[in-house]
Amino acid sequence: MTSYISKRLLAAIPVLFGLTIIVFLIMAMIPGDPATAILGSYATPENVEKLNRDLGLDKPMFQQYLIWLTNLLHGDLGRSYTLNRPVLDEVMERFSATLILAGTSLILCSVFGLIAGVISAVRQFSWTDRIITFVVLVGISVPSFWLGLLLILVFAVNLKWFPASGMFAIYGGGDLPDLLHHLFLPAVTLAVVATGVIARLTRTAMLEVLRQDFIRTARAKGVSERAVIYRHAFKAALVTVIPVIGIQAGFVLGGAVYIETVFQWPGIGSMLVKAISTRDLLLVQGGVLVVAAAYVLFNLAADVVQTVLDPRLR
Amino acid sequence: MSRSATATTSTAESAKSTSSRPSSLHLLFNNKLATAGLIVFGLIVLVALAAPLLPLANPDATAPVDRLLRPLSDGHLLGTDALGRDILSRLIWGTRVSLAVGISATLIAAFFGSMIGLVAGYAGGRIDTLLMRGIDMVMAFPYILLALAIVAVLGPGLLNALYAIAVVNIPFFARNIRGIALGLSRREFVDAARLSGKSHPQILFLEVLPNVLPVIIITMSTTIGWMVLETAGLSFLGLGAQPPQADLGSMLGDGRKILFTAPHVSIIPGLMIFALVMSINLLGDGVRDVLDPRLKSGALTRPVARTAVIRDSVPQIAEPDANAVLDVRDLKTEFAFGGEIFKAVGGVDMSVGQGECLGIVGESGSGKSVSAMSIMGLVPTPPGRITGGVALLEGEDLFAATDERIRQLRGSAVSHVFQDPLSTLHPLFTVGDQLVEAIQAHQSLSGSEARAKAADLLKLVRIPNPAERLNAYPHELSGGMRQRVCIAMALADDARVIIADEPTTALDVTVQAQVLALLDTLRKERNAGILFITHDFGVVSAICDRVAVMYAGKFVETGKTEDILSSPAHPYTAKLIDCVPVLGQPERRLDAIEGRPPVVNKLPIGCAFAPRCPRAQDDCRAAPIPITRFGDGRTVRCIHPLTGEAANA
Numbered sequence: 001m002t003s004y005i006s007k008r009l010l011a012a013i014p015v016l017f018g019l020t021i022i023v024f025l026i027m028a029m030i031p032g033d034p035a036t037a038i039l040g041s042y043a044t045p046e047n048v049e050k051l052n053r054d055l056g057l058d059k060p061m062f063q064q065y066l067i068w069l070t071n072l073l074h075g076d077l078g079r080s081y082t083l084n085r086p087v088l089d090e091v092m093e094r095f096s097a098t099l100i101l102a103g104t105s106l107i108l109c110s111v112f113g114l115i116a117g118v119i120s121a122v123r124q125f126s127w128t129d130r131i132i133t134f135v136v137l138v139g140i141s142v143p144s145f146w147l148g149l150l151l152i153l154v155f156a157v158n159l160k161w162f163p164a165s166g167m168f169a170i171y172g173g174g175d176l177p178d179l180l181h182h183l184f185l186p187a188v189t190l191a192v193v194a195t196g197v198i199a200r201l202t203r204t205a206m207l208e209v210l211r212q213d214f215i216r217t218a219r220a221k222g223v224s225e226r227a228v229i230y231r232h233a234f235k236a237a238l239v240t241v242i243p244v245i246g247i248q249a250g251f252v253l254g255g256a257v258y259i260e261t262v263f264q265w266p267g268i269g270s271m272l273v274k275a276i277s278t279r280d281l282l283l284v285q286g287g288v289l290v291v292a293a294a295y296v297l298f299n300l301a302a303d304v305v306q307t308v309l310d311p312r313l314r
Numbered sequence: 315m316s317r318s319a320t321a322t323t324s325t326a327e328s329a330k331s332t333s334s335r336p337s338s339l340h341l342l343f344n345n346k347l348a349t350a351g352l353i354v355f356g357l358i359v360l361v362a363l364a365a366p367l368l369p370l371a372n373p374d375a376t377a378p379v380d381r382l383l384r385p386l387s388d389g390h391l392l393g394t395d396a397l398g399r400d401i402l403s404r405l406i407w408g409t410r411v412s413l414a415v416g417i418s419a420t421l422i423a424a425f426f427g428s429m430i431g432l433v434a435g436y437a438g439g440r441i442d443t444l445l446m447r448g449i450d451m452v453m454a455f456p457y458i459l460l461a462l463a464i465v466a467v468l469g470p471g472l473l474n475a476l477y478a479i480a481v482v483n484i485p486f487f488a489r490n491i492r493g494i495a496l497g498l499s500r501r502e503f504v505d506a507a508r509l510s511g512k513s514h515p516q517i518l519f520l521e522v523l524p525n526v527l528p529v530i531i532i533t534m535s536t537t538i539g540w541m542v543l544e545t546a547g548l549s550f551l552g553l554g555a556q557p558p559q560a561d562l563g564s565m566l567g568d569g570r571k572i573l574f575t576a577p578h579v580s581i582i583p584g585l586m587i588f589a590l591v592m593s594i595n596l597l598g599d600g601v602r603d604v605l606d607p608r609l610k611s612g613a614l615t616r617p618v619a620r621t622a623v624i625r626d627s628v629p630q631i632a633e634p635d636a637n638a639v640l641d642v643r644d645l646k647t648e649f650a651f652g653g654e655i656f657k658a659v660g661g662v663d664m665s666v667g668q669g670e671c672l673g674i675v676g677e678s679g680s681g682k683s684v685s686a687m688s689i690m691g692l693v694p695t696p697p698g699r700i701t702g703g704v705a706l707l708e709g710e711d712l713f714a715a716t717d718e719r720i721r722q723l724r725g726s727a728v729s730h731v732f733q734d735p736l737s738t739l740h741p742l743f744t745v746g747d748q749l750v751e752a753i754q755a756h757q758s759l760s761g762s763e764a765r766a767k768a769a770d771l772l773k774l775v776r777i778p779n780p781a782e783r784l785n786a787y788p789h790e791l792s793g794g795m796r797q798r799v800c801i802a803m804a805l806a807d808d809a810r811v812i813i814a815d816e817p818t819t820a821l822d823v824t825v826q827a828q829v830l831a832l833l834d835t836l837r838k839e840r841n842a843g844i845l846f847i848t849h850d851f852g853v854v855s856a857i858c859d860r861v862a863v864m865y866a867g868k869f870v871e872t873g874k875t876e877d878i879l880s881s882p883a884h885p886y887t888a889k890l891i892d893c894v895p896v897l898g899q900p901e902r903r904l905d906a907i908e909g910r911p912p913v914v915n916k917l918p919i920g921c922a923f924a925p926r927c928p929r930a931q932d933d934c935r936a937a938p939i940p941i942t943r944f945g946d947g948r949t950v951r952c953i954h955p956l957t958g959e960a961a962n963a
Contacts, residue, residue, distance in 0.1 A: 015450075015451075015454050018451040018454065019451070019454060019455070021451075022451055022452070022455070023463070026463050026464060026467055027467065029467050029468075030467050121616060122616075124615065124616045125615075137592065137595060137596065137599075138592065140539075140595060141539060141543075141588060141591040141592035141594075141595045142588050142591075142592075143543055143546060143547065143550075143566075143584055143587045143588060143591070145547060145550050145566070145584075146566060146580070146581075146584030146585075146587065146588065149566075149570060149573055149577075149580055149581070149584065150581070150584075152573065153573065153577055153581075157574060206616075207615070207616050210616045210617060211616070211617060211694070212737065213732060213734065213737040213738045214737065214738055214739060214740040214741070215617075216617075216692055216694075216732070216738070217730075217732060217738045217739065217740070217800075217803075218740065218751075219619060219620075219692060219724065220690065220692055220724055220725060220729070220730040220732075221724065221725040221729075221751065221752040221755055221803065221806075222721050222722060222723070222724035222725030222726055222752075222755045222756055222807075223721075223725075223751060223752075223755050224721060224755075225619040225717075225721070227751075228619070232740055232743075235742050235743075236740070236741070236742060239742065249456075250455070250456035250457060251456065251457060251458075253456045253459065254456035254457050254458030254459045255458065257458055257459070257462060257551070258458075258547055258550070258551070261551060262570070272459075272462055272466075273462075273551050273552070273553070275466070276462065276465060276466040276470065276553060277470065277552060277553070279466075279469075281466060281467070284462075284463065284466040285463075288455075288459055288460075288462070288463045291456060291459055292454065292455050292456065292459060295454070295455070295456045296454055299454075309742060310741070310742060311741075311742065311787040311789070312741055312787070312789050
C-alpha cells in the first residue's frame with residue numbers, strides 16, 4: 001500500500017509539469033508585446049527592457065519556459081505590478097483563505113451529497129426520493145453567484161443572522177467563532193452544486209451496487225437489511241463516488257471565484273478576478289498555477305482513499 | 315439466478331422491440347419533468363427569438379427620472395434598473411445573447427471535442443495516447459479556472475468568454491466520443507468498409523460518425539446547461555459581455571452593486587438564468603434517458619430485501635410429505651417488465667428430505683433458478699413477484715412469514731451457494747470478515763470465537779492454512795477456493811437445506827469434481843438436504859438422488875436419478891441427456907437441442923416443448939398437458955412419452 005501511494009505521488013509529478021507547460025503556453029498566447037502586457041500600459045521603457053531580459057523574452061520559446069520553470073522552482077513567480085509585491089507571497093496569503101472556504105464546502109458537499117444519495121436510493125420511487133431528486137436538480141441548475149446574493153438578502157440583510165461579506169469582523173473579530181460565522185453562508189453556497197452532483201452519483205452508484213450478486217449473498221446469509229445497505233452496499237458505492245468527490249474539488253475550487261467575489265472573501269478567486277481586470281498577468285499566472293496544483297493534490301488524495309477502500313487496486 | 319434473470323430481461327427486451335417499441339419522442343413526452351423542461355425551454359427560446367417583433371421598450375434607452383422603479387410599475391412590468399432602462403426588455407434581449415453564446419459554445423465544443431474523440435478512438439495507438447494525454451492535461455485544471463486564464467490572456471469580452479467556455483468543455487466531448495469510437499472502430503462493419511477500399515475520412519464520417527451521434531447529442535444536452543451557466547458567470551464577474559452589450563450574467567453583475575437598495579434588478583436576471591438552466595437540464599436528462607439504452611426498461615431499479623408475495627389464496631396441501639424438510643407446492647413466480655408479465659415459474663411442486671439431494675435441470679431461462687430463489691425470497695422485486703403456492707420449511711409457510719423471520723431463517727435453516735463465486739463474494743471485505751458476519755448473523759459469538767469458527771469452517775471445506783486465508787480478499791483466491799469459501803459460508807449455521815444454484819458452472823472440470831465431492835460428503839456428514847440447480851446431467855448423476863427436469867417454467871419429468879438417466883420418458887429429458895459427453899464413447903454424437911426455449915410471456919396452450927420436439931403431434935398442441943404418474947416414483951408431462959428404449963431422434 002505504501003508502495004502504491006508513493007507510486008501515485010511520483011505519477012503526480014509529470015501532471016504537475018504538464019500544468020506548468022499549459023500555464024506557460026496560455027501566457028504565451030498574450031497578443032502584442034508580453035512585457036507591456038505584464039507591466040501595464042504605464043511601464044517605462046527601462047522596465048520593459050529589464051523584464052524582457054529577466055524572462056528571456058528575446059530567446060526561443062523552449063528556453064523561455066526553462067528560465068520560467070527554474071524561477072518557479074526557486075519560488076520566484078515574479079512581481080505583481082499592481083500590488084508591488086512578490087506574486088508568491090500574495091498568492092499564498094490568499095490561498096489559505098480559499099482553502100478554508102473550499103475545504104469546508106468540500107466536506108459539506110461530501111457529507112450531504114452522500115446522505116441524500118443513499119436515502120434517495122434506499123427509498124427509490126418514494127416521495128422522499130422524488131423530492132430529493134428534484135431538489136438536487138435545482139441545486140445543479142441554480143447559478144451559485146445568484147444563490148449567494150439571495151442568501152445575503154435573506155440571512156444577512158433581513159434576518160441579520162450572518163454577516164454579508166468578509167472573512168472576519170473588522171472590529172473585535174479574528175477568532176474561530178468569528179471565522180465560522182463569516183464562513184457559513186459562502187461555504188454553503190459554494191457546496192450546493194457539488195452536493196447535487198455527489199447526491200446524484202451516489203444514488204446511481206447505490207442502485208447499481210444493490211443489484212449486484214454480493215448483495216444477494218449478504219441477504220442470503222441473513223444479514224439485517226440495515227447492514228446490507230449501510231455496510232455492504234455503501235462501501236462498494238463509496239469506491240465509485242470517491243473519485244467524483246476528487247473531481248468536485250476542482251469545481252469547488254473553481255466555483256470559489258464566484259463565491260469569493262459575491263461574499264468578498266479574501267481568497268485567490270476574488271484576487272484572480274481583480275487581477276484579470278487590471279491585467280496583472282503574473283498574478284493571474286501564479287494564482288492559476290497554485291490552485292491547479294492544489295486540485296491535483298486533492299485528486300491524489302481521492303485516489304489514495306479509494307485504494308485504502310478497495311483492495312483490488314493495491 | 316442472475317443468469318436466468320438476465321435471460322428473461324433480454325427476452326423481455328427482444329420481445330419489446332419486435333412488438334411495438336415506442337418512438338424516442340414518445341418516450342420523451344412520457345417523462346413529465348422532461349416535457350415540462352421542453353415547454354419552458356421552448357417558451358424562452360420563442361420569446362427570445364421574437365424579441366424584435368415584440369412591443370418592447372428600447373433595452374438601452376436610459377431614463378434617469380424613472381430609475382430603479384419596482385416591478386409592476388406603470389409601463390415597466392419588471393421595473394427599471396439604475397439607469398432607468400426597462401428590465402423586461404433588457405431581460406428578453408439579454409436572454410437572446412445568453413442563449414446564443416451558450417448554444418454557440420456548445421456547438422464549438424461539440425465540434426472540436428467530437429473530432430478529437432473520433433480521431434483518437436479511430437486511429438488508436440500513438441495518436442490516441444497523444445491526444446488523450448493532452449485532454450487529460452486540460453482536465454487536470456479546475457474547469458472554471460482554465461476559462462479564467464484564457465479570458466485573462468485574451469482580455470475580457472463576450473466572444474472571448476465564449477471561446478474560453480467552449481475550450482474547457484472540449485475534453486468532455488473528446489472523452490465520451492473517443493470511448494465509443496474506440497469500440498466501433500474494432501467492429502465488423504468498419505473492417506468491411508475498410509476492405510471495400512473506403513478512405514479513412516470516408517469511414518470516419520460515413521460509418522463511425524452516425525453511430526456516435528447519440529453520444530454527441532447526450533453530451534451536448536448534459537453540458538449546454540453548464541455552458542449557459544458559466545458564460546453567465548464570466549459576465550457576472552465582468553469578464554464577459556461589456557457594456558453597452560448585456561447578457562443575463564452582466565445584468566446580474568450590474569444589479570449586485572445595488573443589491574440592498576433595489577434587489578429586483580439582480581434577482582430577476584438570476585431567476586431567468588435559473589429557469590433557463592433548469593429547463594435545459596430537465597430536458598437533457600430526458601434526452602439522455604431516451605438515448606442511453608442502459609437506462610431503458612427500468613434497468614436501475616433497486617431490488618428490495620425480499621421478493622414480493624401476492625397470493626390470491628393459500629393452497630391447502632392435501633397430503634403433506636412427512637419426510638420432507640422443504641416442501642414446495644404449486645409455486646408460481648412472475649416478472650413484470652413494462653406492461654408484460656413473464657411467467658418464469660408456472661406451478662412447481664418439489665420436496666427435499668433430510669440428507670437428500672434434489673436436482674433441478676433445464677436450459678438457461680427455464681425457470682429453475684427462479685424456482686429455487688423464490689423459496690427464501692431472493693428473486694429481485696421489482697420486477698419479480700411470487701403469485702401463488704406455498705413453501706413449507708418443516709411445516710412453516712415461508713411465504714406467510716414476516717420479513718424478520720425470513721431474515722432469521724436465511725443462512726441458518728436454509729443457506730445458499732451461488733454460481734459465480736467472484737461476483738457473489740463482496741470484493742471489499744476479507745473472506746474472514748464475510749464468514750464471521752455469516753456466523754454472527756445467527757449466533758451470539760464474540761469476535762474471536764466467531765473467527766476461530768470461521769477458520770474451522772475453512773478447514774472443513776479443505777482449504778489449506780485456514781487461519782491465514784481468513785485475511786485474504788476474494789480476488790486473491792482461485793475460483794475453486796472461492797467456491798469453497800461460499801460453501802463454508804453456507805455451512806456456518808448448520809443449515810437443514812442448502813440451495814445450490816449452479817455452484818460448479820463457473821469452475822473448470824477438475825475443480826468441479828472436487829467441489830461436487832465436497833458437497834456430497836458434507837450433506838452426508840451433516841444430514842442436510844440439497845436443492846441443486848444445474849443445466850448439466852453429468853453433474854446430476856454425480857450428486858443427485860432425485861431429479862426434476864424443468865422447461866418453460868414447469869417440471870416436465872421427475873423421478874429417481876438412475877431411472878431418468880437410464881430411461882428418460884420426456885423427449886426433452888432425452889435431448890438434455892444427449893448433450894452430456896461420455897468418457898470412453900467418442901463416437902457418441904453430442905446433440906445440441908435445436909431451436910430456443912419459448913419466451914414465457916407467450917406460452918403456447920399445449921406442450922411448450924412441442925415446437926422443438928421430434929415426436930410432437932397435433933394433440934400435443936391442442937390442450938394443456940397435465941403431469942401424470944409414470945411408474946414408481948416418477949411423473950412425466952407428456953402424452954407421447956418415450957417408453958424406456960434409447961431416445962433416437
